[in-house]
Amino acid sequence: MTDVHILAIDLAKRSFQVCGTALGGAVLFNRMVSRAKLETILREQAPCIVAMEACATSHFWGRFAERLGHEVRLIPPIYVKPFVKRQKNDAADAVAIAEAALRPNIHYVAVKREVAGLV
Template sequence: MMTSINMLAIDLAKGSFQVCAVTADGTVIYNRVLSRARLTALLAEHSACIAAMKACATSHHWGRVAQKHGHEVWLIPAAYVKPFVKRQKNDRADSEERPRGC
């Protein structure tokens, strides 16, 4: 990839996942919905970066998938994600609720 993506903020769900790619200065490169297969492919083809996701039942599985491809995984407890809520609750907004200063 031409741009330097520092973090993939991933909102996990059952069938589709919202992925927000962010540079080191906080600029959002893209924020899109991916299927399970496409998320696996993205983690495999993307250069190593931080993969941040809210800790939930499936986050450990996806964390291991990301680690297998060289990513640094951050599992964030829901209590720490809540302060970053900017607007209404939906998957697109949730994926942008990443820790600041990363």
């Protein structure tokens, strides 16, 4: 997995869709993983861009990925929607997140820092 430039993650409650893309944007893999497997993937992956749609849980995963040395990009869902090319499902959403993360003019959401004593 050293060829991965962007790791796009479509977050859900129990399983996550993870799409890895190369530097040029070609999809290397797009698979569903469990929560434990996502942690393993993030730990084993060489530092890369980790992109997710901005939501409540994306800040948790963003902090987790940043601690492992990844660059995190939280993208507002309204900026991801135009890149969904076919019917809306988790796999298509993950590819759309990866494509939106490649765009130079997308504004990202800052990862919220932990509040002392609450985590």
